[in-house]
Amino acid sequence: MYNLESLSLEDLKNIFEQAKYVADENILLSVFLSLKLKKPLLIEGEPGCGKTEIAKVLSSGLNTELIRLQCYEGLTASETIYEWDYMRQLIEIKIKEAYKDTANLENYIFSEKFLLKRPLLKAILHEGPMPPVLLIDEIDRADEEFEGFLLEFLAEYQVTIPELGTFKAKQEPLVIITSNRTRELGDGLRRRCLYLYIGYPNYEKELKIVKLKVPQLNEKISEQIVKIISKIREMDNILKKPGISETLDLSRAVNVSNLKELNSSTILKYLGCIAKNPDDFSTLLKVDFSSLISEQNK
Amino acid sequence: MNSNKLIVFVLSIARYLRFKGVKVSPMDSVDALRSLMFFENPSRRLIYSVLKTIFVKRYEDYFIFDSLFQLLYNQIFNQQEEGGEEAIIQSLKALDNIIIEQAMESNQDNINLGYKVMYSPYESKSKRELRIQEYKDVIYVRRSLRLLAKLLATYKGLRYESKRKGLIDMRRTYRKNLSYGGDIITLMKKDRKLNKAKILLICDISGSMDDHSEKLFALMYCVANKFHKGSTFCFSTRLLNVSDYLKGCTFERAKENLSEKIDIWKSGTRIGLALSTLVNDYSKFLDQRTIMIIVSDGLDLGDAEILKNSMKEIKRKVKYVVWFNPLADEKDYRPYAIGMRAALDYIDVFAPFSYLWNEKYLRKEIIKQLSNSKSKNILFQAQKELNV
Numbered sequence: 001m002y003n004l005e006s007l008s009l010e011d012l013k014n015i016f017e018q019a020k021y022v023a024d025e026n027i028l029l030s031v032f033l034s035l036k037l038k039k040p041l042l043i044e045g046e047p048g049c050g051k052t053e054i055a056k057v058l059s060s061g062l063n064t065e066l067i068r069l070q071c072y073e074g075l076t077a078s079e080t081i082y083e084w085d086y087m088r089q090l091i092e093i094k095i096k097e098a099y100k101d102t103a104n105l106e107n108y109i110f111s112e113k114f115l116l117k118r119p120l121l122k123a124i125l126h127e128g129p130m131p132p133v134l135l136i137d138e139i140d141r142a143d144e145e146f147e148g149f150l151l152e153f154l155a156e157y158q159v160t161i162p163e164l165g166t167f168k169a170k171q172e173p174l175v176i177i178t179s180n181r182t183r184e185l186g187d188g189l190r191r192r193c194l195y196l197y198i199g200y201p202n203y204e205k206e207l208k209i210v211k212l213k214v215p216q217l218n219e220k221i222s223e224q225i226v227k228i229i230s231k232i233r234e235m236d237n238i239l240k241k242p243g244i245s246e247t248l249d250l251s252r253a254v255n256v257s258n259l260k261e262l263n264s265s266t267i268l269k270y271l272g273c274i275a276k277n278p279d280d281f282s283t284l285l286k287v288d289f290s291s292l293i294s295e296q297n298k
Numbered sequence: 299m300n301s302n303k304l305i306v307f308v309l310s311i312a313r314y315l316r317f318k319g320v321k322v323s324p325m326d327s328v329d330a331l332r333s334l335m336f337f338e339n340p341s342r343r344l345i346y347s348v349l350k351t352i353f354v355k356r357y358e359d360y361f362i363f364d365s366l367f368q369l370l371y372n373q374i375f376n377q378q379e380e381g382g383e384e385a386i387i388q389s390l391k392a393l394d395n396i397i398i399e400q401a402m403e404s405n406q407d408n409i410n411l412g413y414k415v416m417y418s419p420y421e422s423k424s425k426r427e428l429r430i431q432e433y434k435d436v437i438y439v440r441r442s443l444r445l446l447a448k449l450l451a452t453y454k455g456l457r458y459e460s461k462r463k464g465l466i467d468m469r470r471t472y473r474k475n476l477s478y479g480g481d482i483i484t485l486m487k488k489d490r491k492l493n494k495a496k497i498l499l500i501c502d503i504s505g506s507m508d509d510h511s512e513k514l515f516a517l518m519y520c521v522a523n524k525f526h527k528g529s530t531f532c533f534s535t536r537l538l539n540v541s542d543y544l545k546g547c548t549f550e551r552a553k554e555n556l557s558e559k560i561d562i563w564k565s566g567t568r569i570g571l572a573l574s575t576l577v578n579d580y581s582k583f584l585d586q587r588t589i590m591i592i593v594s595d596g597l598d599l600g601d602a603e604i605l606k607n608s609m610k611e612i613k614r615k616v617k618y619v620v621w622f623n624p625l626a627d628e629k630d631y632r633p634y635a636i637g638m639r640a641a642l643d644y645i646d647v648f649a650p651f652s653y654l655w656n657e658k659y660l661r662k663e664i665i666k667q668l669s670n671s672k673s674k675n676i677l678f679q680a681q682k683e684l685n686v
Binding site for chain 1: 321323326329332333336343344347348350351352354355356357360455456457468469471472482523524526545546547548
């Protein structure tokens with residue numbers, strides 16, 4: 001079990017290796033500094049390149065709880081902090097009335113028992129040797145107002161519930177914020193975070209990931225898949241460029257089918273793993289994969 | 299490595315980054331120094347990675363950081379052995395001059411407006427260097443667009459409001475019935491609020507609209523970045539989808555993208571062709587949740603029939619068509635240009651372009667045009683006059 005105070009860069013490297021996450025120096029250093037400086041880490045990058053995975057790896061490696069807040073349009077503060085369980089409160093009132101036990105009823109029904117804890121409150125009330133990992137996923141999908149609220153939360157790590165008082169985190173959660181850059185985030189949020197951008201991996205890194213995640217796959221086929229995917233990424237007319245997750249999907253699909261060799265017709269069969277919209281699908285149907293493969297073989 | 303030199307280096311790079319427009323706070327410098335203290339004798343590569351993580355908050359700023367790091371590292375650490383403290387100070391001064399010169403050059407205003415604004419149907423490939431412009435425009439136009447989306451809302455958001463029909467609102471039911479001792483007598487209901495709209499912006503960037511390029515840019519940036527479901531197109535002789543050049547970019551970066559990548563600025567006007575491209579190639583953007591905003595002066599002498607058919611098809615597919623015309627800012631303006639005349643029947647709201655920066659007037663105009671008192675508005679009057 002690791003201790004945050006004495007955690008070294010080498011320990012962090014081991015954690016990522018154990019989780020089969022190929023992390024380069026930049027990723028390791030950003031996570032390390034975020035843990036040491038106790039600052040949230042804002043990770044931006046292309047979809048499917050392993051942003052969310054970092055939080056998962058961290059929570060499993062540090063043996064602590066992962067609390068996930070998935071952002072979406074219209075998300076409000078109350079949905080992320082707490083809500084009262086009105087149904088249970090009403091039933092409780094009825095039961096108490098039936099037993100004629102209404103003394104101190106108000107305090108009772110507004111106690112923690114009837115509090116529905118949402119992710120931010122959960123992160124604050126977390127008890128354990130290690131602080132929890134709070135993953136605020138796809139912050140760019142939430143409204144700017146929510147971003148403003150989050151600033152306040154990240155500065156103080158405390159929440160006030162009028163009926164119960166103020167709760168302050170005993171241990172500041174390890175916060176990972178991810179964004180797909182569908183909109184520009186405010187300067188305030190950026191200023192409070194450390195920043196990491198994860199782009200598409202280079203050939204060597206991607207091959208390493210495929211070998212690690214799909215070890216049963218023939219080495220030659222792995223190389224072919226990685227090369228084909230990187231060629232597709234270079235195409236200008238592809239709207240949604242394939243990320244690492246698409247590479248892994250294709251590798252797993254090929255592996256499950258027990259293919260010994262990759263050719264043009266087999267790639268076309270698995271196009272659904274790479275193309276995620278009709279335009280890309282029709283563009284890729286026109287690509288001459290056989291020449292790509294023969295080029296690689298040479 | 300000499301720790302004093304390292305401190306000088308960290309503070310210098312923070313200062314130069316600020317000068318280059320990267321927002322680095324004094325706390326960031328403190329964090330950077332604290333972080334470097336975690337490592338004994340950090341290598342150049344490690345210093346680079348640590349400072350990049352702490353100082354850079356945007357992907358676009360990575361490139362500024364990279365070039366500055368290289369420049370400064372060589373200046374400070376290589377000069378150290380040769381000339382000591384004095385040499386470092388001298389080299390930093392020299393560096394100051396280089397950076398100031400670079401900044402001055404990039405800010406030079408070289409827009410030449412000495413040409414006559416007129417209609418042309420021909421394409422001329424030209425790029426447009428957008429001037430430094432205040433971000434304030436984006437803030438103002440955002441307010442107006444939000445108002446417009448709210449007034450013409452096309453679909454329900456995730457927020458609730460109390461309604462007579464809908465789901466049971468437990469919170470309000472509970473609070474309402476507290477006065478009856480907790481017995482449920484009145485049920486309160488809630489339903490999703492109709493407060494969202496998908497905005498599709500089509501901007502005319504032809505030569506006749508060139509005076510308004512800066513405002514158009516602010517509008518395009520705002521729609522692409524401040525609305526979840528906003529799409530931005532611009533046209534002159536062709537229609538281009540520019541959302542990807544604007545989305546997720548800083549204001550400056552987006553400006554650079556549009557200046558560099560769009561080659562139809564100040565070209566001729568073919569509104570009909572542009573709108574028919576929209577109908578044929580980008581039909582997925584047109585649905586009953588969409589408010590289509592067109593910003594154009596309507597000066598198109600092309601085939602009015604194509605424009606009319608396209609507008610008809612667009613009107614059928616989208617919920618509202620709103621047209622902002624810069625010429626309508628003039629008091630005596632009447633929409634008699636061929637383009638405008640062909641489109642008139644299919645426009646729900648027609649307003650002067652400047653109203654996009656004036657929330658109060660825009661609200662009045664939208665309410666007026668959507669209410670029964672249509673006779674008061676410019677659109678209705680023009681239609682009537684044309685019929686006569």
